[in-house]
Amino acid sequence: GGNIGIPLSSLVINERDGVFVLEVSSFQLETIEKFKPKVATFLNFQEDHLDRYDDLDEYLFFKKRIFENQDEKDFAVLNYDDEIVKNLSKEIRSKIYFFSLNEEVEGIFLKDKKIFININNEKIYVCDREESSLIGDFNSKNIISSILSSYLLGAKIEAIRDVLRNFKGLPHRLQFVDVINGITFINDSKSTKPESSIQALLLFPENKSIIILGGSKKGTNFKELCEVVKKRAKYAIVIGATKDDFIKIFDEIGYKNYIPVNLLEEAVDISLDIGEKGDFVILSPACASFDMFRDFEDRGDYFIKVVKSKKDEKN
Numbered sequence: 001g002g003n004i005g006i007p008l009s010s011l012v013i014n015e016r017d018g019v020f021v022l023e024v025s026s027f028q029l030e031t032i033e034k035f036k037p038k039v040a041t042f043l044n045f046q047e048d049h050l051d052r053y054d055d056l057d058e059y060l061f062f063k064k065r066i067f068e069n070q071d072e073k074d075f076a077v078l079n080y081d082d083e084i085v086k087n088l089s090k091e092i093r094s095k096i097y098f099f100s101l102n103e104e105v106e107g108i109f110l111k112d113k114k115i116f117i118n119i120n121n122e123k124i125y126v127c128d129r130e131e132s133s134l135i136g137d138f139n140s141k142n143i144i145s146s147i148l149s150s151y152l153l154g155a156k157i158e159a160i161r162d163v164l165r166n167f168k169g170l171p172h173r174l175q176f177v178d179v180i181n182g183i184t185f186i187n188d189s190k191s192t193k194p195e196s197s198i199q200a201l202l203l204f205p206e207n208k209s210i211i212i213l214g215g216s217k218k219g220t221n222f223k224e225l226c227e228v229v230k231k232r233a234k235y236a237i238v239i240g241a242t243k244d245d246f247i248k249i250f251d252e253i254g255y256k257n258y259i260p261v262n263l264l265e266e267a268v269d270i271s272l273d274i275g276e277k278g279d280f281v282i283l284s285p286a287c288a289s290f291d292m293f294r295d296f297e298d299r300g301d302y303f304i305k306v307v308k309s310k311k312d313e314k315n
Helices: 008-012 056-067 083-090 137-152 157-166 194-202 223-232 243-253 264-274 296-314
Strands: 039-042 075-079 095-100 107-111 114-119 122-128 175-180 183-187 209-213 233-238 258-260 280-283
Touching (some): 039 056, 039 137, 056 083, 083 095, 095 137, 114 137, 122 157, 137 157, 137 194, 175 296, 183 264, 183 296, 194 209, 194 223, 209 264, 223 243, 233 243, 233 264, 243 258, 264 280, 264 296, 280 296
Parallel strands (some): 039 075, 095 107, 209 233, 209 280, 233 258
Antiparallel strands (some): 114 122
């Protein structure tokens, strides 16, 4: 529950015992008083929400409040590969464990495509990374941090393996939608910041992706994302309140293969016109959705609806 749409309060009305897994946003952390998670995980820190905060320091201040009420009996799980997150270890009172894709840390790490828990100088093999169907380094980070958090709360290794092998991912995060005329449509509406869209683009072959970008403004810098688009995307379709922001950067860096549209339906129609068999059309906006939709889920659901209707028309 939590920031993904189900309030904690609605979960605990009928169920007081057990383990509650929450995604908690900086917005929610602004007003906490007694919130004290047994395990708190900090996945990464990237520029975001600068429409709400004065600068990155203020944004980080509220993000790290997730550890504020923890004590030495609680656990903090930090990304060792993110320098800002790793350095939070100097400020936290709880027991600290790390996760890493690059180093053998105390906590959990990935080595030679195998996942190991490393606690109290005891290395425990969990499983091979390839046993999960989720692709990409960002999912590797999600997987190993989730494994460690579950283990610290008492989950058994065999149960963890079973879930990992059977979990197919969440809606709106690199979600397969359908194939039309050999063109594969991917719903990545959950990507509301540039780093997520960069990671999405890196999963697909160069010059085989048509990415749909844009949404509501929140003071984000799109320069790095636009450079990746220039290198890897066949076309970029831009939409929403940030459409002109993308166009300005594309013009500055000399990327010509962008197409501005006003509606998501137009984006899908144009994708079908310019796409070829073997291409991927990825709704990965790098922006929030509030200019045109209720939330990222509403945007993703609408994209799926449009694609499915186009499939029906073709049939």
